[in-house]
Amino acid sequence: MKKLLQKPIILLIVLALGVGLTVMMVKSKPAVQHNSTAMVPRTVDVIRVQSLPFRNRVSAYGNVEPAISLQGKAELNGKITYLHPDLRQGNSIAAGTVVARIDADDFLVSLKQSEADLQSNESTLLQLKEEQKTTRRALKLAKDNLRVGEKELARIQDIWKKRLIARSTLDAEEQKVIQLRQSVSDLQGQLNTYASRLSSETAKISRAREQVKGQKTTLGRTEILMPFDARVGEVPVEAGEFVTAGTVLFEALNLDGVEINAQVPVRQMRGLVQPLQNRQLDLTVDNLASALDALQLKARVTLVGDQANAQWDAEVLRFTESIDPQRRTLGIVVAVDKPYAKVIPGKRPPLLKGMFTHVEISTPANDALVIPYKALHQGRVYLVDADGKLEIRPVEVLLLQGEMAVIDKGLSAGDQLIVNDLIPVIPGMPLKARIDSVLETDLRSAASGVVASQPGVVAE
Numbered sequence: 253m254k255k256l257l258q259k260p261i262i263l264l265i266v267l268a269l270g271v272g273l274t275v276m277m278v279k280s281k282p283a284v285q286h287n288s289t290a291m292v293p294r295t296v297d298v299i300r301v302q303s304l305p306f307r308n309r310v311s312a313y314g315n316v317e318p319a320i321s322l323q324g325k326a327e328l329n330g331k332i333t334y335l336h337p338d339l340r341q342g343n344s345i346a347a348g349t350v351v352a353r354i355d356a357d358d359f360l361v362s363l364k365q366s367e368a369d370l371q372s373n374e375s376t377l378l379q380l381k382e383e384q385k386t387t388r389r390a391l392k393l394a395k396d397n398l399r400v401g402e403k404e405l406a407r408i409q410d411i412w413k414k415r416l417i418a419r420s421t422l423d424a425e426e427q428k429v430i431q432l433r434q435s436v437s438d439l440q441g442q443l444n445t446y447a448s449r450l451s452s453e454t455a456k457i458s459r460a461r462e463q464v465k466g467q468k469t470t471l472g473r474t475e476i477l478m479p480f481d482a483r484v485g486e487v488p489v490e491a492g493e494f495v496t497a498g499t500v501l502f503e504a505l506n507l508d509g510v511e512i513n514a515q516v517p518v519r520q521m522r523g524l525v526q527p528l529q530n531r532q533l534d535l536t537v538d539n540l541a542s543a544l545d546a547l548q549l550k551a552r553v554t555l556v557g558d559q560a561n562a563q564w565d566a567e568v569l570r571f572t573e574s575i576d577p578q579r580r581t582l583g584i585v586v587a588v589d590k591p592y593a594k595v596i597p598g599k600r601p602p603l604l605k606g607m608f609t610h611v612e613i614s615t616p617a618n619d620a621l622v623i624p625y626k627a628l629h630q631g632r633v634y635l636v637d638a639d640g641k642l643e644i645r646p647v648e649v650l651l652l653q654g655e656m657a658v659i660d661k662g663l664s665a666g667d668q669l670i671v672n673d674l675i676p677v678i679p680g681m682p683l684k685a686r687i688d689s690v691l692e693t694d695l696r697s698a699a700s701g702v703v704a705s706q707p708g709v710v711a712e
Contacts, residue, residue: 312514370460
């Protein structure tokens with residue numbers, strides 16, 4: 253048998269039979285059945301992308317300062333003879349109240365002297381006017397006498413020519429006329445001097461009146477009045493103390509309003525000025541106020557600390573002149589009117605100097621595509637497309653605000669945006685959308701700046 257297998261022909265026949273048998277076995281084996289396993293749709297929470305009324309808001313902080321603060325100073329030297337009993341730090345004093353007096357005796361003496369000088373000058377002026385009238389009447393009489401004398405002289409001269417009288421009679425008449433002419437000349441000269449004398453006396457009266465006015469002004473400065481309804485700050489002087497001009501007597505803080513210089517990060521300013529981004533502005537003195545008005549900014553102030561529930565509406569007044577180079581912030585000054593009104597002890601205190609506050613500044617509502625910030629994934633969003641499958645789409649963010657993002661490009665109204673975590677993320681995977689209507693409502697409220705009322709909030 254071994255010899256038979258060693259023959260090449262026989263070996264080939266055996267191999268051929270083995271291969272043929274193997275092929276027959278493979279072909280006769282039934283085909284393998286493959287079961288198709290489709291992916292189960294994943295349920296995801298979505299919101300419908302909408303154009304919502306959006307108010308851009310920024311948060312800033314600053315200290316309360318009175319809108320008007322005054323340091324009452326002495327305007328002359330003297331001893332303090334009176335201080336108002338309520339002129340003490342923390343008290344309130346009404347406008348027009350005399351709060352301090354400085355010894356006025358010396359100033360009264362000077363005033364009386366000036367008034368006496370004025371009265372004397374006025375009497376002199378009256379006397380000069382009467383003398384002028386008398387001189388004018390005397391001059392008229394002298395001229396009348398001169399005319400009569402000249403007529404008489406002419407008559408005497410005619411008689412003399414006829415040699416009916418003596419020469420001495422003519423000489424006497426001529427002498428008489430000369431005297432009359434001298435009298436007229438003297439009176440005329442005297443009358444001519446009254447103009448300058450009256451002018452000089454009038455000038456003296458004007459000077460005396462100014463002196464009286466100045467003395468009265470000086471005397472008035474011995475009484476210091478509260479210029480407005482004020483809360484008293486520091487009072488560094490006491491009654492009986494001698495003060496010099498320029499000495500600070502008290503500090504007064506106006507009760508009608510306070511201002512807060514709220515420091516806003518420069519990076520957040522873009523959202524506030526967005527309505528003007530496509531406009532070319534000329535920020536001169538005349539146009540600066542109108543540019544600020546065009547922004548239509550609103551502000552709300554709350555206290556930082558134990559009484560953070562108290563709120564005040566504020567008005568945006570102006571931007572500060574420069575940026576803080578260290579904090580990279582720009583000051584926005586807001587004003588609160590009547591900070592001492594509607595006070596509720598323990599809940600709503602007055603806004604006092606130095607209080608630290610939080611200021612929220614907001615723009616008017618403008619339509620924008622607003623989505624939750626958590627729906628952003630490194631510049632992309634996850635959507636459920638029309639076929640119920642996952643679509644990953646890049647977007648451009650215009651700005652971020654808290655837990656919201658405003659989308660500039662990449663989304664359209666009606667897109668179904670996935671708002672919960674999705675693991676794994678496979679483009680085209682089947683999804684089952686479940687609309688989160690609560691989140692849609694909350695997002696609309698947050699975008700418009702409407703916040704649900706909180707227990708304990710005390711507002712105007």
